[in-house]
Amino acid sequence: MSTHVAEEKQDPRADEPLVEVRDLVKHFHAAGGIFTRRKRGVVRAVDGVSFDVLRGETLGIVGETGCGKSTTARLIMRLLDASGGEVRFDGQDLLGLSGARLKAARCDLQMIFQDPYSSLNPRKTVGAIVAEPFAIHDLHRDRAERRSAVCELLDTVGLSPEHYNRYPHEFSGGQRQRIGVARALALKPKLLIADEPVSALDVSIQAQVLNLLSELQDRFGLTIVLISHDLSVVRHMCDRVAVMRLGKIVELAPNDALYSSPEHPYTRELLAAVPGARS
Amino acid sequence: MTEASLNEPLLRVEDLRVEFPTEDGVVHAVDGISYDVRAASTLGIVGESGSGKTVAALTAMGLTRRAGARISGRILFEGRDLLALSEEEMRRLRGNEIAMIFQDPLSSLHPLYTVGAQIVEAIRAHRDVSKAQCRARAIELLELVGMREPDRRVDEYPHELSGGMRQRAMIAMALANEPRLLIADEPTTALDVTVQAQVLALLERLRRELSMAIVIVTHDLGVVADIAADVAVMYAGRIVESGPAARLLSAPEHPYTWGLLRSIPTLTGPRARRLEPIPGSPPSLIERPSGCHFHPRCPYAQPDHARIDPRLEPVPGEPDHRVACLLEPPLRHDLWAQLRAGGTAAQALSATTAGVPEAPA
Numbered sequence: 001m002s003t004h005v006a007e008e009k010q011d012p013r014a015d016e017p018l019v020e021v022r023d024l025v026k027h028f029h030a031a032g033g034i035f036t037r038r039k040r041g042v043v044r045a046v047d048g049v050s051f052d053v054l055r056g057e058t059l060g061i062v063g064e065t066g067c068g069k070s071t072t073a074r075l076i077m078r079l080l081d082a083s084g085g086e087v088r089f090d091g092q093d094l095l096g097l098s099g100a101r102l103k104a105a106r107c108d109l110q111m112i113f114q115d116p117y118s119s120l121n122p123r124k125t126v127g128a129i130v131a132e133p134f135a136i137h138d139l140h141r142d143r144a145e146r147r148s149a150v151c152e153l154l155d156t157v158g159l160s161p162e163h164y165n166r167y168p169h170e171f172s173g174g175q176r177q178r179i180g181v182a183r184a185l186a187l188k189p190k191l192l193i194a195d196e197p198v199s200a201l202d203v204s205i206q207a208q209v210l211n212l213l214s215e216l217q218d219r220f221g222l223t224i225v226l227i228s229h230d231l232s233v234v235r236h237m238c239d240r241v242a243v244m245r246l247g248k249i250v251e252l253a254p255n256d257a258l259y260s261s262p263e264h265p266y267t268r269e270l271l272a273a274v275p276g277a278r279s
Numbered sequence: 280m281t282e283a284s285l286n287e288p289l290l291r292v293e294d295l296r297v298e299f300p301t302e303d304g305v306v307h308a309v310d311g312i313s314y315d316v317r318a319a320s321t322l323g324i325v326g327e328s329g330s331g332k333t334v335a336a337l338t339a340m341g342l343t344r345r346a347g348a349r350i351s352g353r354i355l356f357e358g359r360d361l362l363a364l365s366e367e368e369m370r371r372l373r374g375n376e377i378a379m380i381f382q383d384p385l386s387s388l389h390p391l392y393t394v395g396a397q398i399v400e401a402i403r404a405h406r407d408v409s410k411a412q413c414r415a416r417a418i419e420l421l422e423l424v425g426m427r428e429p430d431r432r433v434d435e436y437p438h439e440l441s442g443g444m445r446q447r448a449m450i451a452m453a454l455a456n457e458p459r460l461l462i463a464d465e466p467t468t469a470l471d472v473t474v475q476a477q478v479l480a481l482l483e484r485l486r487r488e489l490s491m492a493i494v495i496v497t498h499d500l501g502v503v504a505d506i507a508a509d510v511a512v513m514y515a516g517r518i519v520e521s522g523p524a525a526r527l528l529s530a531p532e533h534p535y536t537w538g539l540l541r542s543i544p545t546l547t548g549p550r551a552r553r554l555e556p557i558p559g560s561p562p563s564l565i566e567r568p569s570g571c572h573f574h575p576r577c578p579y580a581q582p583d584h585a586r587i588d589p590r591l592e593p594v595p596g597e598p599d600h601r602v603a604c605l606l607e608p609p610l611r612h613d614l615w616a617q618l619r620a621g622g623t624a625a626q627a628l629s630a631t632t633a634g635v636p637e638a639p640a
Binding site for chain 2: 172204205210232233235237273
């Protein structure tokens with residue numbers, strides 16, 4: 001079980017943030033369609049966002065639909081190309097990378113998605129899904145070795161080796177999310193970006209997945225960016241919280257400060273709107 | 280609103296059962312549930328996916344269309360059994376005296392008709408009024424649900440509205456004929472929190488102003504705490520606990536309700552490093568566990584709970600608060616006291632079975 005524990009070596013950048021985001025911008029050019037009366041325009045999805053992600057912390061990004069929180073995550077993951085700004089990951093300029101160097105950097109950045117139903121290929125077995133990062137990055141070429149690495153990952157996320165040859169449809173939503181987490185951990189990333197990881201899950205299952213993320217962080221020293229619309233989930237999980245609105249961060253504060261004395265009127269509005277908050 | 284009409288339930292559901300035969304076996308979606316909805320009051324039906332909560336609501340609307348569905352029991356609306364009505368009689372009731380709103384407004388609104396045209400259609404299906412009068416009424420309804428510039432919105436198509444505005448348009452359509460009962464299935468689940476708060480406040484205001492009863496189906500206990508007077512908690516097709524919301528949320532009796540309340544992170548109180556999840560996952564409605572359906576996931580289950588089927592019975596001293604649990608009431612009381620003090624299920628169990636209730640470490 002110890003092979004996945006990151007080695008304790010003296011990192012010269014240990015005191016620096018893992019991720020530094022500066023003036024990040026993403027504009028989408030909205031085309032006017034046949035059903036739209038509005039004119040063409042520019043959607044400023046992410047409009048000059050700057051923040052750091054410290055090593056080993058969980059940073060929460062909260063906001064409502066369309067505030068740019070998922071776009072921010074996708075820009076850091078290089079799933080989208082930024083219109084401007086800078087992202088430094090572990091000291092290197094992430095937005096300037098391409099080809100083999102980008103592929104190598106991506107080992108350290110992994111993502112888990114909201115919908116555990118559409119983010120797993122239904123025609124592949126669990127074993128093949130979790131082994132895919134190994135195939136892409138040409139690791140564990142020996143079949144037996146690859147299989148044992150996958151079984152160890154399944155064990156890490158609370159699944160059993162018997163699940164190796166099963167297909168995603170045989171699993172519940174919570175178990176599928178565990179498969180997604182196992183796949184994300186395969187390359188021993190430094191940063192895990194979780195985009196609404198529990199919002200598609202049943203209430204009684206959400207806590208299982210949130211606890212799993214906390215356990216993995218303790219065990220592997222993971223840095224996590226948790227993106228959520230759920231202020232209670234973010235309060236439970238995060239060390240610091242950024243509140244986004246209309247493509248901008250309106251407030252970024254340590255957890256306790258944000259929830260006990262929110263500074264920005266929009267943060268206060270969000271907190272007051274949570275159902276059950278008044279009771 | 281007189282005292283007498285408050286005491287008489289508007290809707291009384293008695294021993295409702297809904298089964299769907301499928302290739303894999305019979306799905307016991309709703310398994311003998313009974314509940315009352317008082318006039319101008321709000322009942323929250325809480326459960327996870329597959330608990331039968333939506334089928335329970337759709338059946339009351341006569342919308343359990345699936346071929347071969349087997350339905351038994353009684354659904355009494357103002358004394359009339361809805362299950363005995365013809366399709367024609369049901370059509371006259373639906374959208375008129377009983378209306379429904381759904382989780383996803385975009386798929387419940389017709390994309391090729393304006394909002395106004397759809398409200399007009401809802402009115403003219405039940406009343407013989409001129410189109411001009413209907414249009415005026417549609418604008419009035421859009422204003423009632425808090426839409427700005429209703430005389431412009433009335434001519435817009437659903438895709439031109441935001442999610443919250445679409446939900447308001449659907450509520451306006453449901454209210455067109457001033458129903459006595461509104462059934463709302465996860466009405467705010469697809470909405471952002473600030474919009475959700477506005478829609479819940481709107482429903483509460485309309486309930487008061489129009490003396491309309493509401494059945495709200497939700498997975499969110501916070502929503503229930505905000506607007507429901509009474510709550511029924513469903514698990515595996517049954518009601519496992521029901522009662523006044525204030526009581527049920529502050530002094531819950533069923534281990535499943537405890538689990539739901541304790542597995543949710545909150546905005547207040549101390550932050551625990553770990554949440555306490557309910558182990559396992561919700562059961563299949565085809566092959567349900569024997570005895571108490573919750574026993575495989577219940578930390579307090581005893582061996583005979585796999586055999587005995589609990590009945591929904593009043594909690595001692597609380598006639599309105601009912602629970603289907605085989606644990607002895609004093610033991611339940613002690614367990615909840617331990618859990619509320621911050622103990623884990625294991626700590627609560629060892630403290631109570633040792634016979635000496637003590638504060639958890």
